Amino acid sequence: MKTPGRPKSVFFVDFTGVIAEASGRGAMRRFVAARDGLNQERLRGNDMADYLADIRKYDATADAAVVDKIVKHLGIALRNRDSSLVSCSDPEELARVRERWCKKKFGETDDAKCDSIIEKVCETMSGDSTKSRVTFYYLVAKHLGKLQAI
Helix, strand or coil, X not given: CCCCCCCCEEEEECCCCCEEEEECCCHHHHHHHHHHHHHHHHHHHHHHHHHHHHHHCCCCCCCHHHHHHHHXXXXXXXXXXXXXXXXXXXXXXXXXXXXXXXXXXXXXXXXXXXXXXXXXXXXXXXXXXXXXXXXXXXXXXXXXXXXXXX
């Protein structure tokens, strides 16, 4: 008895209702990868709207392009809840912001200036129990006058 071969083309219906055709070996894998890529873009878009809304609580004129650059800069750190937030009560965390954001990213050499700005941002965001790293970094860059340098 002969077993039927694999179909030459496979049709898939995405959860959005989009019908896609794939053929050959690995068709399902390619379809899933493409779908997941689209889903990641959609999720990033939703996150971008959330980040922008959070920043606009502190700066009504926030530029979406600058926020997008910060999100891209932070990359994988935003996937984990703990690393996506900044703790103003943790001196090591604040030192990390000073070293990696103020000094490394913007070339600031004055530790006291960086610490002063970080403290201002902590005071500004003191009412927010979950301080978004994107918002925190945006406000630090704004106080440094380096938003366009991002």
